[in-house]
Amino acid sequence: DVKVTQSSRYLVKRTGEKVFLECVQDMDHENMFWYRQDPGLGLRLIYFSYDVKMKEKGDIPEGYSVSREKKERFSLILESASTNQTSMYLCASSLLPGTEHQPQHFGDGTRLSIL
């Protein structure tokens, strides 16, 4: 079974802090993704990566950056946390799609509160 592990389930930080969210997958997947999930807005893609040191912006990258130094690990960074970044953050991974669709496998999320 694919396992996607997010380092924290709950996190409370202060405005202006630099925040790191970590995600590790154990299935040698090329693709990794960071989403945020908000009531009424669903899942929105922040950034994704299709290879080590490669990254692409998703739909809402402002205020975030990412790092992928190793294939199994994808980090989301809030450079200067703000209250509007309070949310549930979900990490996912998948194989590269070829002729067959490759499902995304999700972690259980980090609920981040910025005070």
Place this chain on the structure above:
Amino acid sequence: QKEVEQDPGPLSVPEGAIVSLNCTYSNSAFQYFMWYRQYSRKGPELLMYTYSSGNKEDGRFTAQVDKSSKYISLFIRDSQPSDSATYLCAFRRVTGGGNKLTFGTGTQLKVEL
């Protein structure tokens, strides 16, 4: 216009009922159609996916796609309390965008004894 529209619910049904969950979409480039299930305090998990118009069945679940109307549905037969969750539709383009998905906002379902 939003790319994906999904009724947020909440939807409450008695055990054993047939449940219909629906999404509409506007992007003709979407060619993969998925349903994810998300239990409370857990990440989404893939329930079903399909590539073509028509029906796909898996046990009590049937996914239906109508590309001409840009409409997808998930039917749950003989619903159980364990089906209580949020159901998310998701879409992917065939070419370009890698494996990026576009999600609906989710429908919260509660199946009551």
